[in-house]
Amino acid sequence: MNPTTVHVALDARSYDILIGPGLLARAGEQVAALKGVRRLIVITDTHVAPRYLERVMNSLSAAGLQAESLPPLPAGEGTKSFAQLEALLEAILEKQPERGTALVALGGGVIGDLVGFAASIVLRGVPFIQMPTTLLSQVDSSVGGKTAINSRHGKNLIGSFHQPLLVLADTDCLAPLPRRELLAGYAEVVKYGLIDQPEFFAWLEAHGPALIEGDAEARRHAVEISCRAKARIVEADEKESGKRALLNLGHTFGHALEKATGYSDLLNHGEAVALGCVMALQMSVARGLATREELHRLRHHFTETGLLTHLSQIPHRFSAEALASYCKQDKKVKDGKLTFILLRGIGHAFITQDVTEAEAAATFAEFGA
Numbered sequence: 001m002n003p004t005t006v007h008v009a010l011d012a013r014s015y016d017i018l019i020g021p022g023l024l025a026r027a028g029e030q031v032a033a034l035k036g037v038r039r040l041i042v043i044t045d046t047h048v049a050p051r052y053l054e055r056v057m058n059s060l061s062a063a064g065l066q067a068e069s070l071p072p073l074p075a076g077e078g079t080k081s082f083a084q085l086e087a088l089l090e091a092i093l094e095k096q097p098e099r100g101t102a103l104v105a106l107g108g109g110v111i112g113d114l115v116g117f118a119a120s121i122v123l124r125g126v127p128f129i130q131m132p133t134t135l136l137s138q139v140d141s142s143v144g145g146k147t148a149i150n151s152r153h154g155k156n157l158i159g160s161f162h163q164p165l166l167v168l169a170d171t172d173c174l175a176p177l178p179r180r181e182l183l184a185g186y187a188e189v190v191k192y193g194l195i196d197q198p199e200f201f202a203w204l205e206a207h208g209p210a211l212i213e214g215d216a217e218a219r220r221h222a223v224e225i226s227c228r229a230k231a232r233i234v235e236a237d238e239k240e241s242g243k244r245a246l247l248n249l250g251h252t253f254g255h256a257l258e259k260a261t262g263y264s265d266l267l268n269h270g271e272a273v274a275l276g277c278v279m280a281l282q283m284s285v286a287r288g289l290a291t292r293e294e295l296h297r298l299r300h301h302f303t304e305t306g307l308l309t310h311l312s313q314i315p316h317r318f319s320a321e322a323l324a325s326y327c328k329q330d331k332k333v334k335d336g337k338l339t340f341i342l343l344r345g346i347g348h349a350f351i352t353q354d355v356t357e358a359e360a361a362a363t364f365a366e367f368g369a
């Protein structure tokens with residue numbers, strides 16, 4: 001089966017996202033077709049290496065490419081750190097890379113963000129290729145060129161914009177993903193429907209449960225529609241001076257919840273985003289912009305697929321005031337104003353800067369904080 005191609009049009013930084021089953025085993029032929037890539041250094045984590053590293057290395061070698069891999073990095077968010085970045089850069093330099101040496105990020109968003117950042121600074125920038133293996137990385141982090149590591153001041157505060165040369169989203173990788181990881185990515189999929197595609201939201205209502213249970217064609221379709229949506233928004237606003245902020249729907253609320261739970265196992269990013277999307281819709285209903293029926297539809301859909309919709313589902317005591325103050329510390333704060341994405345109904349998101357801390361606190365309180 002031929003993969004689906006989504007083109008991201010960004011002038012000289014344009015690239016293709018290929019989506020479909022079996023792509024990792026055919027990585028070599030896709031990479032060999034790229035101009036200017038002579039050597040490859042493949043970087044992955046300890047969970048992904050035993051499943052896919054050999055497959056990718058064999059395919060690259062079979063296509064006549066000079067490829068080597070580094071010892072797998074520890075799996076998990078902690079790997080997006082200065083310490084790991086330094087060790088990675090030194091390990092890459094040890095291999096004596098040249099400008100035509102591409103880094104390959106084989107793994108989830110953690111590997112993609114770290115390797116993308118390393119690629120943007122080593123030798124003042126080398127090409128990189130994304131081979132995302134989680135639903136979240138296939139529908140979100142591998143597309144759009146944002147790279148980052150975390151600081152003790154917060155997540156993703158140190159990074160760059162560095163677009164990949166190619167994204168290979170092998171949908172077979174989604175089969176062994178733990179359900180919680182799958183659902184985290186699914187929250188971002190639903191987000192695209194909420195932003196500007198009411199018909200995709202309706203499709204998810206019909207097919208989401210089957211997708212979660214393993215329907216491979218539904219998964220492929222959802223990855224494709226999500227990548228098309230993200231590509232469209234990134235093409236319109238690559239560096240987030242305007243419209244790209246729509247992709248933060250649910251994220252200002254969500255980041256506050258993640259901070260309150262200490263970025264711990266209590267709540268992962270996708271779960272926080274799902275809750276944040278419901279909160280954004282709730283605030284929109286309170287402002288008379290969306291209907292109670294729409295709020296009910298979203299709650300029902302998340303409940304049916306296994307995502308959270310109320311803070312009482314998390315074994316943690318939240319304070320509405322503290323959460324609202326965390327919203328102020330979000331990266332997206334401009335001139336001290338809170339930026340929120342609200343909805344004039346499902347599929348009609350817009351950016352606003354007139355939300356006060358008190359209004360945010362009232363919304364958190366509605367959810368049991």
Ligand SMILES: NC(=O)c1ccc[n+]([C@@H]2O[C@H](COP(=O)([O-])OP(=O)(O)OC[C@H]3O[C@@H](n4cnc5c(N)ncnc54)[C@H](O)[C@@H]3O)[C@@H](O)[C@H]2O)c1
Binds near residue numbers: 143146
């Ligand atoms: N750059 C962006 O635009 C952007 C957007 C959204 C999120 N992110 C970042 O992405 C990161 C989260 O990404 P993630 O959810 O992919 O996390 P992750 O990379 O930690 O992967 C989740 C877990 O799944 C494992 N895994 C990966 N592929 C697997 C597979 N096929 N089967 C079984 N297990 C597998 C990983 O080893 C890890 O333990 C966060 O750091 C977030 O900040 C970046």
Ligand SMILES: [Zn+2]
Binds near residue numbers: 251
């Ligand atoms: Zn997100």
